[in-house]
Amino acid sequence: MTDDIRLEAGTNDARASIDVRIDTPGREGLTGTAPADLFKPLQEAEHITIAPDWQPMDRQPAWRTDFPIDWPQDHYVERRDFMKFMVLTSLALTVGQFWIAYRNWWRRWRGEPEIQRVATLAEVPVGSVRTFTYPGPQDDCVLVRTGEHAFVAYSQKCTHLSCAVRPRVAEGVIHCPCHEGYFDLGSGRPVAGPPRRPLPLVRLQIRGDQIYAIGVEERTV
Amino acid sequence: MSVSRPFTRQQRTTVIHGMLAFVLILVLLQLWLLTATMNSYLGGDDSVIWPAAGASVLCLLLNVGLLRYLYHLDRARR
Numbered sequence: 001m002t003d004d005i006r007l008e009a010g011t012n013d014a015r016a017s018i019d020v021r022i023d024t025p026g027r028e029g030l031t032g033t034a035p036a037d038l039f040k041p042l043q044e045a046e047h048i049t050i051a052p053d054w055q056p057m058d059r060q061p062a063w064r065t066d067f068p069i070d071w072p073q074d075h076y077v078e079r080r081d082f083m084k085f086m087v088l089t090s091l092a093l094t095v096g097q098f099w100i101a102y103r104n105w106w107r108r109w110r111g112e113p114e115i116q117r118v119a120t121l122a123e124v125p126v127g128s129v130r131t132f133t134y135p136g137p138q139d140d141c142v143l144v145r146t147g148e149h150a151f152v153a154y155s156q157k158c159t160h161l162s163c164a165v166r167p168r169v170a171e172g173v174i175h176c177p178c179h180e181g182y183f184d185l186g187s188g189r190p191v192a193g194p195p196r197r198p199l200p201l202v203r204l205q206i207r208g209d210q211i212y213a214i215g216v217e218e219r220t221v
Numbered sequence: 222m223s224v225s226r227p228f229t230r231q232q233r234t235t236v237i238h239g240m241l242a243f244v245l246i247l248v249l250l251q252l253w254l255l256t257a258t259m260n261s262y263l264g265g266d267d268s269v270i271w272p273a274a275g276a277s278v279l280c281l282l283l284n285v286g287l288l289r290y291l292y293h294l295d296r297a298r299r
Contacts, residue, residue: 072230079237083291086244090284093251097274100258104267159263197264220264 112215118143118153121209129167131156134202134213141202142167142174143211144185151211153202154188160195174199189221227297236294240287247280254280 050069051060068074113135124130130143140156144167154174158165163178167185174183181193188199201217228236258273 072234076230076234076237079234079241080291080295083237083241083244083288086241086248087284087288090244090248090251090281093248093255094274094277094281096255097258097270097277100255100262101270101274104262104270108267197260200265218263218265220261220266 115205116213118204118211118213121206121211124151124211127169129169132213135216140164141213143202143204144169146185151204151206152186152188153204153213154183154199155202155216157200158195159190159197159199160193165199188219228294233294237291240291244284244287247284251277251280 051057051064052069057065066077068077116134118132118134119130124143124145126145126148128145132141132143133139134141141153142156142165143151143153145151146169154165156164158176158178158181160176160179160181163176165174165176165181165183167174169185172185173191174185174188176182176193176195179194181195182191183189183195183199184191188201190196190198198219198221201219202213203215203217205212205214254273254277258270261267261269
């Protein structure tokens, strides 16, 4: 094709330098009239992020750099924000550790609970169960008389998810109906089901015909 | 004389993948520490509380250090 656009002499038109022939070197395959190097990228391909207003990225507002249009940049921003979130989670877990330390300090500062009368010997026949609260009104406990001179008492809160446990004296176990957990009646240790820690043991003292609770022993095994 | 060049975007993405893997492992470790400490506390054993808190702080400092490096990478790009 040899059709050239000839402009009048003296015309100050940028198109005057454009060679519209499409068979010139470097322009093979192009169908327009623009020279081949007009669309040469100004930077590396992976760095091109095109904003809607066509301005350079360093002139864009912060929100536009945080929500870029091209996917590689979007992926980078996603992972960067996820990493920030993970560091926040790390901070929260550390705060949790110090919260446990504070609770432990408060437990130590509170000290041993007061001695409390639970029942008389006559009120608890052999093989029977009696509930009481110790050391506070929200701390439900169970007292079981397993023999003529044998008593055991535990917190009634299951160590799995705090359901109320029920002693089965005849079977020698303490049963948690929520998730079928079982504790040994004599030791309070878990023998079946999801619980992993023994029931807190309530220490008892017999004074005459009175049964007193004198403390709570929490155990890990 | 060597010229310090900023990382390319692909290189930065690789770096952040590595940092994320490390941070995730540390966060999982902290989660385990918290559950183990809570279990001990509920069982009346307070001997592990402060060592676990110290280990958790160490993990947090590592994570914050990695995050600071990430900010440094982004600043260097600009």
